Amino acid sequence: MQPSPQDSPGASPDAPGDYLTRAETLALLQIKLQTLYAYVSRGWIRSVPQGDKGRRLYARQDVERMKSRADARSGHAPVAAAAMRWGEPIISSTLTEITAEGPRYRGVAALELARRGQSFEQVVKALWNPGNDVTLSWQPCARTLRFADAWSRTAGPQPRRELVRFFADIALRFGGEHLRALQAGDAQFIECSRMIATMAHCLAHLRRASSGAAASLTRKRTDGLAATLLTVLGGTASPGHCAALDAALVLCADHELAQATFVARIAASAGADIGECVAAAILTQTGLTSARSYEATEDLLRACRTITQAQRLFKEHYAAHRNLPGFNHPLYPDGDPRAKYLIDLARRLEGRHAAVEPLFAALDIAAGYGCLPSLEIGLTMLTVALGLPPRSAFSLFIISRSAGWVAHIIEQRESGALIRPRADYLQAGPAQGRAEGQQSVDGAWLATILPP
Numbered sequence: 001m002q003p004s005p006q007d008s009p010g011a012s013p014d015a016p017g018d019y020l021t022r023a024e025t026l027a028l029l030q031i032k033l034q035t036l037y038a039y040v041s042r043g044w045i046r047s048v049p050q051g052d053k054g055r056r057l058y059a060r061q062d063v064e065r066m067k068s069r070a071d072a073r074s075g076h077a078p079v080a081a082a083a084m085r086w087g088e089p090i091i092s093s094t095l096t097e098i099t100a101e102g103p104r105y106r107g108v109a110a111l112e113l114a115r116r117g118q119s120f121e122q123v124v125k126a127l128w129n130p131g132n133d134v135t136l137s138w139q140p141c142a143r144t145l146r147f148a149d150a151w152s153r154t155a156g157p158q159p160r161r162e163l164v165r166f167f168a169d170i171a172l173r174f175g176g177e178h179l180r181a182l183q184a185g186d187a188q189f190i191e192c193s194r195m196i197a198t199m200a201h202c203l204a205h206l207r208r209a210s211s212g213a214a215a216s217l218t219r220k221r222t223d224g225l226a227a228t229l230l231t232v233l234g235g236t237a238s239p240g241h242c243a244a245l246d247a248a249l250v251l252c253a254d255h256e257l258a259q260a261t262f263v264a265r266i267a268a269s270a271g272a273d274i275g276e277c278v279a280a281a282i283l284t285q286t287g288l289t290s291a292r293s294y295e296a297t298e299d300l301l302r303a304c305r306t307i308t309q310a311q312r313l314f315k316e317h318y319a320a321h322r323n324l325p326g327f328n329h330p331l332y333p334d335g336d337p338r339a340k341y342l343i344d345l346a347r348r349l350e351g352r353h354a355a356v357e358p359l360f361a362a363l364d365i366a367a368g369y370g371c372l373p374s375l376e377i378g379l380t381m382l383t384v385a386l387g388l389p390p391r392s393a394f395s396l397f398i399i400s401r402s403a404g405w406v407a408h409i410i411e412q413r414e415s416g417a418l419i420r421p422r423a424d425y426l427q428a429g430p431a432q433g434r435a436e437g438q439q440s441v442d443g444a445w446l447a448t449i450l451p452p
Contacts, residue, residue: 019048019057029067039066091265091419095127095407096254102337103255111341113250120225120249120400124193127254127407134186136193138225140201144173148202163206163391164286164398167199168279171402174198175275188274192406195275199399200225204232206389225249229396233388236351241386244345245396248382251338252375252397254404260285264405268412269419277409278402285398294394297326297376301359302390310362318369326376327366335372342378346385353387 020028025036025045036058039045044066046059097104102111105127113123125136148166174195226245230237255261264281272280285291300317304310318324329336343363346356359381363373380393412419 018060020060020063021050021057022055025058025063028063029070091257093256093408093411095411096256096404098256098331100332100334100337102251102332105254110251110253111337114247114341117243117246118250119246120253120403121193123250123253124196124403127403128189128192128410130189131186134189137190138193138197138228140198141174141194144170144198145201147173148198148205163202164291164395165283166202167398167402168282168286170198170202171195171275171278171282173275175273175279188410192274195278196399196402197225197228199402200228201232203229203392203395203399206233206391206395229399230386230388233392235386235388238351240350244349244382245386247345248342248379248396249400251341252379252400254401254407259287260290260401261405261408265408265412266419268409269417274406274409278405281405282398282402285401291394293325294376294380294397295391298380298390298393300325301362301377301380301384302355304358304362305355307358307361310358311365314362314365318366318371324366324369324371326374326380327371329372329374332372332374336374336378338375339373339378342375342382343373346378346381349382349385352385355387356381356385359384 022033022036026033029036031039036045040047040058045062047056048059049055050057094106097107099109101109104110105113105123106129108126110123121136121138130136148170174191224242224246226242226249227237229235230241230245235241257265260281263284264277267277267280268274300313304313314324343360346352347360363377366373375397376393379397383392383396
């Protein structure tokens with residue numbers, strides 16, 4: 001005879017939604033009645049009486065905990081863990097979908113937007129989706145530009161790399177000085193557009209670092225952010241060049257849950273303001289993986305000054321590392337369509353810089369090794385074709401992607417959901433010690449260093 005379910009101390013059905021019927025519990029756990037009796041008798045699932053006919057309700061929290069344990073044993077936990085590494089989707093979003101043809105922004109292919117000649121500003125407004133009467137301001141903050149000018153005179157030995165990290169300071173200043181606006185309605189969109197415009201004007205420091213020439217951080221009125229960027233970077237703000245850079249900005253604007261975007265959403269879910277969230281994303285993006293990928297890509301490409309040299313350098317690099325930087329994006333096994341489009345833009349660009357010519361031949365060498373270009377290659381080749389200074393590609397990427405980060409931050413805040421994954425704790429034993437000469441982290445070792 002099976003034991004009957006027993007009440008757990010303190011259980012009370014004060015919230016009906018927190019309890020399940022016997023039929024609901026059995027269906028959710030996919031178990032027999034006898035197994036449910038065993039769970040209750042062992043105190044694993046709390047139950048409370050329902051009416052006077054001996055029926056009972058079961059605590060939803062306990063039932064779902066048992067369900068999670070069963071899922072973990074049956075392999076659902078490994079699936080969840082794999083979702084954090086290029087796996088299944090874990091966050092619902094209306095912003096960007098990754099397809100074989102590249103990202104789609106709110107259901108429209110980014111490549112199609114680029115082909116139509118949609119400006120970066122138009123795409124940003126579609127991503128942010130502000131009110132119809134909101135006009136974004138793409139004029140920089142004069143006070144922040146004066147701050148940036150002072151910073152550039154004291155920049156360290158690597159001003160190009162430090163400039164991108166300085167963008168995080170710009171975001172924090174907007175989060176601090178304009179906090180009330182950033183937290184309130186449509187004003188947040190206007191302030192975010194000014195933040196991105198301010199970053200764009202600060203790229204004059206790349207030109208200064210490259211040529212030593214003075215580059216004024218004045219507020220210049222131009223026809224769009226692409227023209228502004230070409231002007232401050234010392235490029236040619238011709239219609240063709242502006243259109244090519246606009247397309248690049250559009251294709252870089254968002255890419256679903258990349259690492260930095262995920263960090264921005266986590267910060268937003270924790271209540272950080274938009275400036276703080278953008279700063280967190282920028283600092284993540286300038287980490288070892290992403291920043292060094294762009295730097296290694298650019299260093300390899302810009303070292304190829306002739307076709308012969310390009311062929312030799314690509315062969316040597318592949319022979320040494322069995323791969324090439326900036327190739328074979330995991331989400332695009334058949335090649336990154338964004339990179340292909342940007343490379344084609346560089347080929348068709350009128351007045352392109354001669355330094356890009358050897359790189360087209362180098363791509364043929366890479367293809368022979370099965371290496372298909374990713375966004376880093378396409379964006380870097382376009383900046384070389386436009387005659388922009390070194391490290392322009394990564395800086396332009398950060399400026400463009402800031403628009404996508406803002407969209408994700410706002411969406412996350414509006415959802416009201418907290419992002420808080422769980423960890424699968426693994427007990428380390430003596431056989432799982434750390435490096436040779438170090439003690440393993442187990443309970444016995446911790447007991448020797450922790451106070452009683």
